[in-house]
Amino acid sequence: MLLGNEAVARGAAEAGVDIATTYPGTPSSEIGTTFGHIGKELGIYFEYSTNEKVALEVAAGASIAGMRSLAFMKHVGLNVAADAFVTLITMGVRGGMIILSADDPAAHSSQNEQDNRFYALLANVPMLEPATPQEAKEMVRIGFDLSEELEIPFLLRTTTRLNHVRGPVELKELGPRREPKEFERDPFRFVTVPLVARLRHPWLLETEKKAREMSESSEFNFFQDFEGDAPDGKKVLIITSGVSYNYVVDVLPEMGIAAKVLKIGMTHPLPERMIGDALAETDTAIIVEELEPYMEVQVRDIAQRRGLTLEIHGKAQELFPRILEFNPDVVKQGIVDALELKLALTKSYPSEVKAPSRPPNLCPGCPHRASFYAAKTACNDSAVYAMDIGCYTLGLLPPLRVADTEVCMGSSVGVAGGLSKATGQKVISFIGDSTFFHSGIPALINALHNKHDFVLAILDNRTTAMTGHQSHPGIPLDGMGDPAPSLDIADLVRGLGIDFVEVVDPYELEPTTDTFKRAFEHEGIAVVIARQTCALLLDKAARKTPEGIIPYFIDQDECRKCRMCVGKFGCIALYVEGEDIMINQQLCDGCGVCSQVCPFGAIKRTCGCPDGPCGVHYDEPSGEDECTEPLCEVAEGKEVAE
Amino acid sequence: MSDDQSINIMFIGVGGQGILTASTILGHAALAHGTKVAMSEVHGMAQRGGSVTANIRMGDVHSPLIPAGETDILLSFEPVETLRVLEYTSDKTLVIMNDEPIYPFTVSLGQEPYPSMDEIKAEIERHAGGLISFNALDIAKEAGNSLTVNVAMLGALAATDKLPFDVEHLRKVISERVPERFIDVNLKAFDMVLEKVKGEL
Numbered sequence: 116m117l118l119g120n121e122a123v124a125r126g127a128a129e130a131g132v133d134i135a136t137t138y139p140g141t142p143s144s145e146i147g148t149t150f151g152h153i154g155k156e157l158g159i160y161f162e163y164s165t166n167e168k169v170a171l172e173v174a175a176g177a178s179i180a181g182m183r184s185l186a187f188m189k190h191v192g193l194n195v196a197a198d199a200f201v202t203l204i205t206m207g208v209r210g211g212m213i214i215l216s217a218d219d220p221a222a223h224s225s226q227n228e229q230d231n232r233f234y235a236l237l238a239n240v241p242m243l244e245p246a247t248p249q250e251a252k253e254m255v256r257i258g259f260d261l262s263e264e265l266e267i268p269f270l271l272r273t274t275t276r277l278n279h280v281r282g283p284v285e286l287k288e289l290g291p292r293r294e295p296k297e298f299e300r301d302p303f304r305f306v307t308v309p310l311v312a313r314l315r316h317p318w319l320l321e322t323e324k325k326a327r328e329m330s331e332s333s334e335f336n337f338f339q340d341f342e343g344d345a346p347d348g349k350k351v352l353i354i355t356s357g358v359s360y361n362y363v364v365d366v367l368p369e370m371g372i373a374a375k376v377l378k379i380g381m382t383h384p385l386p387e388r389m390i391g392d393a394l395a396e397t398d399t400a401i402i403v404e405e406l407e408p409y410m411e412v413q414v415r416d417i418a419q420r421r422g423l424t425l426e427i428h429g430k431a432q433e434l435f436p437r438i439l440e441f442n443p444d445v446v447k448q449g450i451v452d453a454l455e456l457k458l459a460l461t462k463s464y465p466s467e468v469k470a471p472s473r474p475p476n477l478c479p480g481c482p483h484r485a486s487f488y489a490a491k492t493a494c495n496d497s498a499v500y501a502m503d504i505g506c507y508t509l510g511l512l513p514p515l516r517v518a519d520t521e522v523c524m525g526s527s528v529g530v531a532g533g534l535s536k537a538t539g540q541k542v543i544s545f546i547g548d549s550t551f552f553h554s555g556i557p558a559l560i561n562a563l564h565n566k567h568d569f570v571l572a573i574l575d576n577r578t579t580a581m582t583g584h585q586s587h588p589g590i591p592l593d594g595m596g597d598p599a600p601s602l603d604i605a606d607l608v609r610g611l612g613i614d615f616v617e618v619v620d621p622y623e624l625e626p627t628t629d630t631f632k633r634a635f636e637h638e639g640i641a642v643v644i645a646r647q648t649c650a651l652l653l654d655k656a657a658r659k660t661p662e663g664i665i666p667y668f669i670d671q672d673e674c675r676k677c678r679m680c681v682g683k684f685g686c687i688a689l690y691v692e693g694e695d696i697m698i699n700q701q702l703c704d705g706c707g708v709c710s711q712v713c714p715f716g717a718i719k720r721t722c723g724c725p726d727g728p729c730g731v732h733y734d735e736p737s738g739e740d741e742c743t744e745p746l747c748e749v750a751e752g753k754e755v756a757e
Numbered sequence: 758m759s760d761d762q763s764i765n766i767m768f769i770g771v772g773g774q775g776i777l778t779a780s781t782i783l784g785h786a787a788l789a790h791g792t793k794v795a796m797s798e799v800h801g802m803a804q805r806g807g808s809v810t811a812n813i814r815m816g817d818v819h820s821p822l823i824p825a826g827e828t829d830i831l832l833s834f835e836p837v838e839t840l841r842v843l844e845y846t847s848d849k850t851l852v853i854m855n856d857e858p859i860y861p862f863t864v865s866l867g868q869e870p871y872p873s874m875d876e877i878k879a880e881i882e883r884h885a886g887g888l889i890s891f892n893a894l895d896i897a898k899e900a901g902n903s904l905t906v907n908v909a910m911l912g913a914l915a916a917t918d919k920l921p922f923d924v925e926h927l928r929k930v931i932s933e934r935v936p937e938r939f940i941d942v943n944l945k946a947f948d949m950v951l952e953k954v955k956g957e958l
Contacts, residue, residue: 116781116788223799247795247819280821281784281796361795361820443824463826463847466840468880471869473771473838473861475807513868681866687806690865699865 117284119277120145122248123187123215126255128157130211131290133182135161136170138553139582140189141224142278143217147187147594148583155595158292163585163594166524166553167192171199171214178208178268179305182293183259187215190231191523195554197234204238204268205315206305207322210293211259212268214240219275220405221440226504226523228438230406235270235383239319241326242270242383243335244357248282254335254380256287261329267322272382274405276358276440327384335380336389339364343371346454349398351375353450354390354414356382359403362446370447370458385413391421401453402429405441428453476509479688480650480704483507483574485621487517488684488712489645490543490572493631498541498570499534503527503555505547506581507574514685517545525554532558532567541635542569548604549579549587556607562640563611570634571642573604576649584652608642615641622647624711654704666703666721667710669696673717684712763816764919765823769842770834771859772806775907778934780811783911786930787815790922797821806862808838815921826850830917831885832910834893835859836877843884850885853913853954855893855906889913889957893950900946908935908943912950916958924951 117125123146127135135154137147147163154161164170167188174184186196193200193216200214216234219225235242243258245251254271262269303311330336341364345351351374355363360378367374377393379385394400394417402411408430415427428434435441435449444460451458477484487510490498502508502518503526511518520530531544546555551573559571579585586592586599593599608616615637619627627645634641657664666688669680674696681689681696686709688702698709700721710718766783770776777798787794795818798811812823826847833839833854846852856874863869881888893913897905908931915924931947932940 116785116794276797276821279798281781281794281798282821283788283794358820362822365818365820366824442822443820447824463844464884466843466880466884468840468872468876470837470840471861471864471871473806473808473863475772476862478806685862685866687862687865690860690862691867 116281117248117252118145119248119251119273119280119282121149122252122284123255123271123273124149124153125284125286126252127185127213127259128153128159128289129252129256129287130259131183131292132159132185132259133210133292134174134177134184135159135187136164136174136184137187138164138167138170138192139579139585140167140192140217141582142219142275143187143189143192143215143273144582144585145278146215147585151594151596157289161594163579163587165588167196168199171196171203174212174214175199175203175208178210178212179206180209180298181296182210184210184212185215185255186212188217189225190216190218190229191225191227192216193231193234195524200234201238202307204240205312205319206307207266207318208262208268209266211262213255213258213262213271214268215271215273217273217275217278218406221275223275226521228406230409232272232382232409233407235272239323240268240270240383241265241329241381242272243380244272244382245277245380246358246360246378248277248280249284250335250380251277252284265322265325265329267326270383272357274358274440323384327387330381330384330386331388333381333386336386337378338393339376339378341367341372341374341376343367343373345373346456349454350396351454352377352393352397352400353403354379354400354410355403356380356410357405359405359441359446362441362443363403366443366447366450370450370456372454372456379410382410385410385417387417390414391417394418394423394425395421397425399426399428399454401434401450402427403435403441403446403449404429407437474512476512476687477506478650478704479686479702480653480706481506482576482621482645482647482650482706483510484515484684484686485624485647485706485708486572486574486627486645487515487545488708489621489624489627490545490570490631491515491517493628494541494543494635498543498635499538501527501531501534501542501544501569503544503546503550505550505574507545507547510545514683524550525558528555528558528562528571531569531571532562532565535567535569543572543635544569545572545574547580548573548575548577548589549585551604552588552602559608559640560611563613566639568639570631570637571640572631573608573642573644575604575644575646577646578649578652580649580651584649605644608644613640613642615639616644617642618644618646620647621645622706622708624708650704650706657705664703665705666698666700667705667707667718668698668700668721670717670719671695673715675715675717677714679714680709680712680718684709763814763818764829764921765827766813766815766830766832766914767823767828767842767845768811768813768832768834769838770809770855771838772809774809774834774859775904776809776811776834779907779911780813782908782931782934783813783914783927785934786922786927787813789930790926792921793817795819795821808841810842830914830919832914834906834910836874837871839881840872840877843881846885848886850887851917852881852885852888853910853917854881854888854890855910856890857892857894889954891950891953896949896953897946900949901942902939902946905939905943905946909946909950912947913954915947916951916954
C-alpha cells in the first residue's frame, strides 16, 4: 500500500537508480522524503539541490557519464529547469534518466494550473503518464530501460491525484547500482555549440520516430472493451490518459453504454497508427483528459490526415472543463453530453447552511507573524509588499495583509526593484531562507548593481517548512541526513558588498521593529535577516523537555479589550468569547510575542499546568512561586500521536 | 459488503486531528484482508489547521474519488466540516460525527459565525440517510488521551458492520500501526466508541 510518490521512489530503486535530485515542491515532495529514508541504505545518492535547474543539471551530468538518474520536481519547477531541460534532450544521455514533473490541476498548492505535457512537445521528449501508484512504479522501472535504449531522458508526468493517492503496489527485486567509471569524451554530442546543435536536431527527430514506434507497441497503451447499449447504434471510442482513465472505467459500467477505451500511457510521441486505426472503426470519439486539449488536438490532426470525418468530442465543444481536476461526476457529465444521452445523474446538492471558512494560516508561534507585524509597524503600513513563495505567503491573510504581489519562487526580489522604480514608495520584499537560496541571490545582485532601493527581509526559519522541513544550503545537514557545510546568509549578503545587513530575532519585537525602521530609512538595498527556527520544530523540541510547552494567558483583570492582539497581530491561538479575548491553551506555543504586542501587559506566561493558569503563574521561572502541578500530558503526547 | 460491491468511506475534519493516520490504518486493514482499495488524501495544508479530507474506496473501483451522493459512510471529525461535503452524501449515507467543534480562526477572531449544533444536525439529516453523533473528544479523554480521537472514530466505523473485515482484524492493524506505548489507550478509546455506537444503531 504505497503513496503514488513512494511508488515512484520504489520504481526507481527497482530500476537500480544511482542518483536522485530534487528541489522540494508539492505534490512531489514525498519522493524526496522517501529517498531521504532509503537512499543511504540502498547506496542511492540523493540530494536536495538549491533549485530545480541545478537538480536537473546534477542528474544530467550523472546520466551523461552513464549512471541512472531521477530528477523530480513540481510542475512550475520544470519552468525553472527548462533551459537545461530543453537542450539536454537534444544531447541525450548514456545512462537512463527520468525527469518527473508533478502537475497540480486545481492548484491545490501551486500558483498556476499549467499543463506540462506541452513540454514534451516543446522539447520533443518521450513522455509517460501513469494512472495509479502501481502503474507509476512500473513506468519508472521500465522507463529507465526505454530511456537507455533510445539514449534520451524520459519525462514522467504525474498529477496530484497520482502523487497523493494510496493504492496496492506489487513489489519486484531491487536493481543493482553502477560503479563510477571514467568519463568517455564525445564533444560533438555533449558540447552544444551551434555546429553541434545543428547535428543534434536531426538526431532528435530520428529518435522521435523510434520513440513513436515504441509507443505503437507499448504495454502502457492499450484497449479495453465495455459492454452495454450502443447509443443510437454508434460505435464509441474513448481516448484517455493519466488519472482520467480511472474515472472513465468507473463510470462506464454504471452508465451501461458500449464503448472501446484507449488508455494511453505513453503520451509523447502518441501512437498515431494505433489511434488512427481505432478512429477508422469508430463513429464517435470522446477525448477525456484533464486541463488542456493536449491529446485532443493531436487526435484531430491524425483524423484529418486519414481523411476521417467522425465526430470528435472534447474540450473544443466545452464538454469537458479546461480548469480544475476531473472527478467521476465531471467525466460522467461530459460523456452524457457528448453522446446526448438521457441519463439521470445522481441528485445531490451542497449544504444550505453556510460553513465558516477554514483557510490555512500561520501556525501559533510562527516567527513570520512576528516579522510581518514588526515590518508593518515600522513602515506604518505604508510600504508596498513584494511577497515570495513559502508558508509565509499566508501573511496575505488579515489582519496582517502584507502581500501585494507574488509571482513565483524568488520573484519578490526582482519585483521589489520594479515596484520601487515605479511607485516611489517604500518597498519591502519578504523571502524565506530556502527560497532565497533557490533564486533570490541573482536578483539581489541585480538590485545592488542597478542601485535599486528597497528592504529585503529574509525570513530565515532554518528549514524549508512549507513542503515538510527539508534541508537547504543554510543547514548543516544534507538530504541524506549527513553533516554538510552550511552557508550563513548574513556572511553571504555582506560578501556581496551590501552595507546594511542586520540579523534580528523576530521574537524580540521591539528591536526587530527598530531595525526595520532603520532599514526603511536606508537608501539603497537594506537586508534584514529575521532568524528564528520554525515554530513546529521548536514545539517538537520543547515537547521533549521536562517543562514541555508553557502557554500564555490573558489576565482578564488587566485586559482593556483594545483588541490589538486579535485585531492587529491575529495569532490563531487567540479567540474572542463575548467581550473577552482568550488564549487557547492547547494551541498556544508559548512564543510570547503577543505579550509584547499588548500595550497593557495583560498577556502573561502560565505555570504550564493542564487546566491553564492556576493562580500561581510567573513570568520567569524564579523557583519560589513555581507551580507544582504535573505537566500537561496532552502536550507531551501530541507529537507521537500525529 | 459482498465481493461484487464496493464501499465508499469519506473522512473529513481539521488538520491535526490525525485523519490521514486513521484513514491509512483503515486502508492497510483492507489490504491486509485482501480487499482491493483506492485512497486519496489532501496534503500540504494539513499542518496549518485547514480542512482535511480522505477518500477510501474498497472493492472493485479504480478512481480514488467518491462520486457525488455515493458516500456510504461519512466519518466526520468536526461538525461544520460535515457541511462542506454534504454534496457527496445522499439517502444511502450514514454520517458518523464527532460533535466537538473546532472553531476556525475566522470564527474565533469574530469574523464569521459558527452555525448552531441544531442547525448543523438538521441540515445533515436533510441530506443523509442517517446521523449518529457523539463527543469523541470526551470519550478519548476518558480513555486516557485526547489524541486518540482518530482511532476512536474508527471504532464507530467498526460498529456499523459495513466493513469487509471483522473488528478483531481492525484492532490488530491498529496495534501494528500506532506507537507501542499508545496501543492500549488507543484500543480503549476504540472499544468505548464501538460499544457506544453499537448501542445507537
